[in-house]
Amino acid sequence: MVGTGQAGAEERLRRLETLTAAALSELDTDELLGEMLDRVRQVLSVDTAAILLLDKLTQRLIATAARGLEEEVQQGFTIEVGAGFAGRVAIERQPVIIDHVTPDVVVNPILLDKGLRSLLGVPMLNRGELVGVLHVGTLEPRVFTAEDVELLQLVADRTALASQARLNRLDRSAALALQRSLLPVRPPVLPGLDLAARYVPGHDAGVGGDWYDVFSLPSGWLGLVVGDVSGHGLRAAVVMGRLRSALRAYALECDDPADALTRLDRKISHFETGNLATALYAMITPDLRQLNISLAGHLPPVVAVPGEPARMLALPVDLPLGTGSAAPRRCTTVPLENGSTLLFYTDGLVERRHESIEVGLQRLQAAVRAGRAEEVCAAVMARVAARPPADDIAVLTLSLL
């Protein structure tokens, strides 16, 4: 058992140090946070202790662990950075002390209902980046000392590291789950067509905003999409999901790929301001003889005809999506030959740090041959993709039988 108040500063510090070191290595993060808050309550002789973690997607602090204030977590309390007590700690990135709690400084009704009289909150920072807020409260008026602040800040610093790791893990798995749920499980089976696809998350930056899509349209045309939302993690994956379904909706209404991309561009510029994406939208005629294609800052497909080396289609490239420019988009018609293979991809396949993208594009063209879509995908992933890839990779291959 740990004693309370009387222990000297050094002793109190030592107890927390011991806990943080041991806990980081052995406990599950949620257990660690709870255990940490128990110790904080004892060592600082306070009634409540709570951790709110920053959700980067919404810029809100989310109650994640609490002791003496369990309602905060149970009721799913969240607060905007900058608002209320925790929000103020987050925006100032400095300890905040409230000697006398009043409704104008504290927004959270749970804190007020609890009858908390004094509060101390400190930011949780990891390498200068805000991870969350740790705060403690007392039911009796309390004057927090510089030593109290220092101790709580120490706990916050240590906890930030573990919490950041937890958030990163959650972000990563949520983004990957979202990616997997959005990519077609199995490309549509269409007579005369052989389709295959790959998605591999980036090793360094994690899941990104790459996607591919294949769908048949009511008109009998086939739609093919490959795109890449700039950025990484859950945020990029969420934007990707929105763009993907928006483009599907526009595809139902547009006969011209350039028209569909123009609408998608307007959608991004208005609803997803600040996001930049590249995309390629191609439509194939029901008789599979012709491809209409429009590029929004995206790499052109590689085409291979039996018995000939593969080549990149020479196509005009219009601006990426989300630049805010209203410049017109172009559509190019390309005749398709029997037995040919088309490969659509994102830059993660060919781009390497400190190497011109042209080298990667050469490598790609050398690896593509006309053939079964699965085999082409396999050959390209084996010969062109970095192992492990730094950035995420999406590849969509289509062969005409």
Place this chain on the structure above:
Amino acid sequence: MSEPHALRITIDNSPDEVMVVPIGDIDLATAESLATQAIGQLRSSVTFTIDMHAVSFCDSAGINVLVRLRNECERERSSFQIINAPEHLRVLLEITGLLEFLNVRTSGVDQ
């Protein structure tokens, strides 16, 4: 895992021109600091130049920042240009259809 790459930024702010010189890699890890520092220097009616000669790598996060800076300049009625883009960057911007939009100059001194 690739090691973290550093970006150094020097800024020369004269009455008519703001010259930003990023040195190193512009990627997910460094793009935001370029955006913050460069936007902090932006004023109305100046020539805002990014000298890219010392940029060894630029990914989509970097391109995103260049587009943002260009649009901020337009809002401020300042003119935006990129000079001394190394070949790898020029190719990247050409492939993404951004050469003209980002006003990428062929030589470093023309206006």
